[in-house]
Each structure stands twice: as structure tokens, then as C-alpha cells.
Amino acid sequence: MTERVMVTGGGGFIGSHLVKALLKQGYEVFVLDRLNETKISLDGKKANLISADITDKKRIDSVIKDTGTIDFVFHLAAQVSVAFGEANPEENRKINVDGTRNILDLAKACNAKGFVFFSSAAVYGDAKSFPIKETDPTEPINQYGLSKLKAEALCLKYTNSFDVVIIRPFNVYGPKQKPGDDVVSVFIDKISKGEPLTFFGDGSQTRDFIFVDDVVSFSVSVLKNTPVRQAVFNVGTGKETTIKELAELLMKLKGARVPVVHLKERPREIKRSVADISKIKALGFEPTPLEEGLKKTLGRMVR
Numbered sequence: 001m002t003e004r005v006m007v008t009g010g011g012g013f014i015g016s017h018l019v020k021a022l023l024k025q026g027y028e029v030f031v032l033d034r035l036n037e038t039k040i041s042l043d044g045k046k047a048n049l050i051s052a053d054i055t056d057k058k059r060i061d062s063v064i065k066d067t068g069t070i071d072f073v074f075h076l077a078a079q080v081s082v083a084f085g086e087a088n089p090e091e092n093r094k095i096n097v098d099g100t101r102n103i104l105d106l107a108k109a110c111n112a113k114g115f116v117f118f119s120s121a122a123v124y125g126d127a128k129s130f131p132i133k134e135t136d137p138t139e140p141i142n143q144y145g146l147s148k149l150k151a152e153a154l155c156l157k158y159t160n161s162f163d164v165v166i167i168r169p170f171n172v173y174g175p176k177q178k179p180g181d182d183v184v185s186v187f188i189d190k191i192s193k194g195e196p197l198t199f200f201g202d203g204s205q206t207r208d209f210i211f212v213d214d215v216v217s218f219s220v221s222v223l224k225n226t227p228v229r230q231a232v233f234n235v236g237t238g239k240e241t242t243i244k245e246l247a248e249l250l251m252k253l254k255g256a257r258v259p260v261v262h263l264k265e266r267p268r269e270i271k272r273s274v275a276d277i278s279k280i281k282a283l284g285f286e287p288t289p290l291e292e293g294l295k296k297t298l299g300r301m302v303r
């Protein structure tokens with residue numbers, strides 16, 4: 001029988017890639033997002049769109065009428081901007097914590113067997129040792145990270161109802177990412193327009209950049225391959241790249257040079273970030289090297 005999967009936030013950057021991958025693998029897919037329309041389809045096979053706000057408990061409780069039983073839920077819908085979270089902590093909490101509780105209740109009502117929660121590396125805050133292991137202390141330094149940590153704790157209360165897999169992606173990049181909070185899409189946008197890049201400080205801060213296709217393939221495989229009550233996985237490459245190296249690599253790949261403007265370091269910005277990925281490697285996961293992932297990103301953008 002065709003398995004039925006729900007993807008909240010399926011209209012967003014990672015979600016839309018995930019939905020395509022699930023359609024390709026033959027799942028029946030329900031996208032729950034507050035968008036009014038989604039154009040996600042593959043070879044004429046369309047995802048079913050449920051237009052709903054995850055903070056609207058009444059509406060979410062009614063969703064089961066449209067879906068019936070659901071086998072797996074991937075919960076990605078979230079307020080994702082660190083800056084917005086700092087300026088609007090209550091709204092941030094409402095979406096990322098209360099909204100997650102509403103989706104967990106929905107998954108339980110739909111008799112789900114598994115729940116994959118998209119948390120974030122932001123739960124670690126300013127880590128003290130590297131690479132960061134799943135078992136390292138979680139000490140978020142912003143409202144976004146705090147809300148993800150609270151949501152993780154909520155998910156773990158539902159392990160009597162379904163398997164819970166918590167994914168902590170590091171810095172995800174890839175096609176269809178809109179220039180916003182993340183540095184890769186902003187740099188690509190600026191280089192394409194011939195505009196200067198901005199470094200906060202000297203550009204020596206590091207990040208672990210993971211290609212969106214890798215995040216998706218790991219997420220899809222994990223439930224099937226590791227039936228567990230609960231598990232937490234870092235999803236990164238295990239490679240540390242400075243912002244300066246990223247800028248150089250992108251300029252090389254685009255065959256263009258733009259000036260760099262140095263601004264003052266941002267207060268409380270994380271200086272280093274890199275995942276220990278032994279856990280996902282033990283499951284056979286091999287991340288795409290950064291240069292290859294960026295080439296694919298740029299290649300798919302021009303088409």
C-alpha cells in the first residue's frame with residue numbers, strides 16, 4: 001500500500017526539495033503550509049496542499065478530516081529567522097513551540113508511526129569543543145535556538161505514540177534558497193549582481209555548509225533504516241569552512257570578483273560551527289563536498 005506522508009513547511013526551501021524526493025519515491029504526500037498554493041509536482045504527480053497555520057490549534061485538529069491516516073510526519077514549518085526571533089520572542093515561541101505541539105497532536109491523531117523533527121544546530125549555541133557531538137551541551141544563545149530546543153523536548157514526550165527522529169541541520173544551502181538570513185544565497189545574489197560582499201569582522205568565522213539534497217536523502221532514509229524510539233542526528237559535512245573561504249570559492253565558481261566590505265563583528269555571533277557526523281556516517285551517509293554542492297546549486301539556478 002502507498003505510504004502517506006505529511007510535510008509541514010513543504011512549501012519552503014528544504015521542504016519543497018523533500019516533497020519532490022518523497023513523490024519520486026512513490027509516497028502520497030500532504031504538504032501543510034500557510035501558503036495558499038504550492039506548485040510542487042513531479043511527472044504529473046502532485047502533492048496535496050493543506051493550507052493551514054500551525055499555530056491555529058482548531059484548524060490543525062480539523063486537518064485529519066482531509067488526510068485520514070498518515071504514516072510519517074516531517075515537521076519543518078517554523079519561524080526561521082534569528083533576527084525575527086530576537087525582535088518577536090513571543091511570536092517565535094508561538095510558532096516554533098506551540099505550533100510543534102499542535103503538529104505532534106495531529107500526528108498522534110493520524111496514527112503516525114514516525115515523526116521527523118527539523119531542529120537546528122542553533123540548539124548548541126556557542127559550543128566549547130569541536131566538532132560538535134549530538135551529546136554535547138545544548139545552550140542556545142538566541143530565541144530561535146531556544147524555541148527549537150523546547151520543541152525537541154516536546155517531541156520526546158510523544159515516543160509512546162511514534163518513533164521520533166530529531167535532525168539538527170547545520171548551514172543548509174542549495175537551489176531555490178531565497179537570499180535571507182543565510183550567507184550562501186546572499187553571497188551568490190551579490191556576486192551575480194556585481195555588488196560587494198559584507199563580512200562581519202575579518203571573515204574567519206566558520207560554518208558547516210551542507211547541501212540540501214543530502215539533508216533530504218538522509219531525512220527520507222532515516223525512518224526506514226533506523227526504526228528507533230528516539231534518535232538525534234547532526235546533519236552536516238564535518239568540514240569547517242570560513243566565510244572568507246566560502247566567498248573565494250563562490251567567486252571562483254562564478255568567474256567574477258566583487259569587493260568585500262568589512263563591518264564590525266556582530267554581537268553574540270557564533271565564531272565556530274562544525275558538526276561531528278560519526279553517527280550519520282555509521283548509517284552510510286556521505287556528504288557532498290562543498291565545491292561540488294555549490295557547483296550543482298549554481299548549475300540548477302541558471303536553468
Ligand SMILES: NC(=O)c1ccc[n+]([C@@H]2O[C@H](COP(=O)([O-])OP(=O)(O)OC[C@H]3O[C@@H](n4cnc5c(N)ncnc54)[C@H](O)[C@@H]3O)[C@@H](O)[C@H]2O)c1
Pocket residue numbers: 008009010011012013014015032033034035052053054055075076077078079080095099118119120121168169170171172173182
Ligand atoms: N535552512 C537552514 O539552513 C536550516 C538549518 C537548520 C534548521 N533548519 C530548519 O529546517 C526547517 C526548514 O527550513 P527552511 O530553510 O526550508 O525554511 P523556509 O522558511 O524556507 O520554510 C519554512 C516553511 O514553513 C512555513 N511556515 C512558517 N510558519 C508557518 C506557520 N505558522 N504555519 C504553517 N506554515 C508555516 C513557511 O510558509 C515556509 O514554507 C525549519 O524548521 C528550520 O528551522 C533550516
